[in-house]
Amino acid sequence: MLLHIRRFLLAVCLVTLAVGPAAAQDAAANSATPTVSADPFGRETPRSTVSGLIDALAQRDYNRAANYFDLPVQSDARVMAGASELAQRLQRLLDSGGTLLPFARLSNEPSGRVDDDLPVDRELAGDLKGNAGEAPILLTHRTVDDRAVWRISHETIRELMATPTPAATASPVSEAVGFSVAGAPVEDWALLIGLAALSFVVLRMLAAAALAVMRRGITDPDSNGAYRFFHAALPPLSLFVSVMIFYAWAERLQVAIVARQTLLRYAGGVAAIALVWFLLRLVDAVADVAIARMHRRSRRQAVSVVTLLRRAAKILLLVFSIVAVLDTFGIDVTTGIAALGIGGIALALGAQKTVENLVGSVTVIADRPVQVGDFCRVGDVIGTVEDVGIRSTRIRTNDRTIVTIPNGDFSSRQIENYAKRDRFLFNPVIGIEYVGPAKLREAVSIIEDVLFSHDQVSNDGPRARFSNFGDSALEIEIFAYITVTDFAESTAIRQELLLTIYERLADVGIGIAFPTRTLFIAPVAQGDDDDNGAAPAVPTQTI
Structure with missing residues (x-):
């Protein structure tokens, strides 16, 4: 019986191969313009063809597996019977050492791989191992019912018919004795x-x-x-x-x-x-x-x-x-x-805000207005930068709270980085009591001497200048730089300068002014009533 099936299939293959060149041209055209209609057996790509064949073999549905062979008239009962026998023989040979390409290596494109050395209508799917050595398992691309599909080629069918089934696996898995899971x-x-x-x-x-x-x-x-x-x-x-x-x-x-x-x-x-x-x-x-x-x-x-x-x-x-x-x-x-x-x-x-924040993150990191650990002012927020993230920047304030600012908003705000300054400005206005011009000049000279004599004050033009006649004091403006970068150290030096100026002025009898007001009260003299009956004032001084 098996011999008759093999002869019949061989004759079918020879008839089909007679029209091979024309069919190959049709397959090439179809591979260039694949149809979009769905194939009931999922044979649109080499990967789906091999996957569908394995699923059919796992379920031992050899009639369905027969549809994955390139036979011309599969509605004929004799052809289907022979194709089912081919599917069983293929499974025996694969179980006894044949191989199929792994899932990831099989092309998932309708046109298959175009960078191999095979014709455009052929695709390598694996290898058969028989007495004559290895033979490739090839898929062919043809049009079936107006659908471009991949099926096992005539060359592979001939190899299946010519390769004897190994004696050790002469019976298919469906006839094997023992418990099986998922077809194995x-x-x-x-x-x-x-x-x-x-x-x-x-x-x-x-x-x-x-x-x-x-x-x-x-x-x-x-x-x-x-x-x-x-x-x-x-x-x-x-x-x-x-x-x-x-x-x-x-x-x-x-x-x-x-x-x-x-x-x-x-x-x-x-x-x-x-x-x-x-x-x-x-x-x-x-x-x-x-x-x-x-x-x-x-x-x-x-x-x-x-x-x-x-x-x-x-x-x-x-x-x-x-x-x-x-x-x-x-x-x-x-x-x-x-x-x-x-x-x-x-x-x-x-998600415009999200994209804006991502762009803001790139801007903040590229422009580097602040770094992690910097003390800064961002808008009305003052604190230390703790993290510059993908979406936002976190700042710990002096009250030990965390303020999170989206980077899109952060990059558009005015940012003042206190950690980046190289020196601190020393610019107080000192008011002394109203004294004579000589004492005023002496006060200005004393303040300048204090500035020039301190080693932490920049020599780049420190100055003290009489600037204004104030309501309660003669105002002397100081302009100098303290050459340190640490804020705490700068406050200590500022304190030292102010105390030294205070001591030096006190030593020469020049006091620091404080707000005062002088009022003049004029009592009314007898007999000098004005039109309203009020007496004229006599000046007295009250401080």
Whole structure:
């Protein structure tokens, strides 16, 4: 019976190959302009074709699996019976050492891969292993019912018909004795999962041992850059390398293709997660080392830049991991990413403040009006900058409260940075009592001498000048700079200067004026009444 089926299928293939060139041209045209109508078997791309075939084999639905072979008239009962037998033979050969490309390596484009050495209507999907060696499993691109689909090519069908089924796996999985899960024997699942778990455990133990040896040989491992790097890298790299080992060994095991292909598919997602895990830990390690170095060099603004870059890198890595996991589960993310172009416009319109704050963050970090730790005034807020974040800047006020200012607003305000000044202005106005001109000149000379004699007062033109006849005092204006940058130290020097001036003026009998008022009262003399009966005033003085 099997011999008759093989002869019939061979004849069908020969008839179909007779029109191969014209069909190839049609396939090339169809691959250039793929149709948008949905195929009931999901054969639009090489990836979906292989996934649909594996699903059919897992459910042991060989009639559905027959639709993934490039046969001309699949509505014929004899053709369908022969194609079902081909599907079973394909499964036996794959279970006995044949391979299919992992999910991530299969093209998800309707036109397939165009950068390989195959014709545009052919796609490599795996390899068959028979007595004659390896033979490629090729997919062909043809139009079926006005739909451009990918199916197993005539070349592969001929190899299937010519390759004998190994005796050890002469019966299909559907006839195997024993308990099976998702179309594959339990022992095959256990073998593959055990291989993956064992490789990860062994590599993780080796990584822990290497870290322990390094820790013993380093005096201060927490501040050592090499140790921090390996401490961050080895755990995720253990997972990543174990996935690579699993990829290498899984294809060599003679296990059910359903179990192997399913686990290889999700192993790609695990590898992406391991890579993102490694990069996240690496970003944290590099950022911590950079922040510590910036603190030692007092480059506080650089700390804000490193923090911002760390957060942005983590967000990008998490987005990448989400996309990779969704792609592993077969969710088409390209449509969603394309939709972001349109949705991004709507999002930008609805999140103008958020975008404004992000732009403000870039402006604050690039322009550096303040740094973390600076004492400043922003609008009517006075305090110390504690953090320059992606969205906002936090300032701790003198009342020990935290004021959060969105960076968009922060960058547009007038910012006065007290920490940036190189000296402090000493500009008091000293009022002395009304004295004669000689004493006034002596007072001005004394004040200037105090300024010139102090080593913390700048020699760049300190001066004292008589400036005004005040209501209660003769005003002498002082203009000088105190050459320190610390505010507390400047207040101490200011106090010292004022006390010295006060002492020197007191020594020569010149007092500091205070507000006074003189009133003149004129009593009325008898007999000199005015028109209203009031007497004229006699002047007296009251102070």
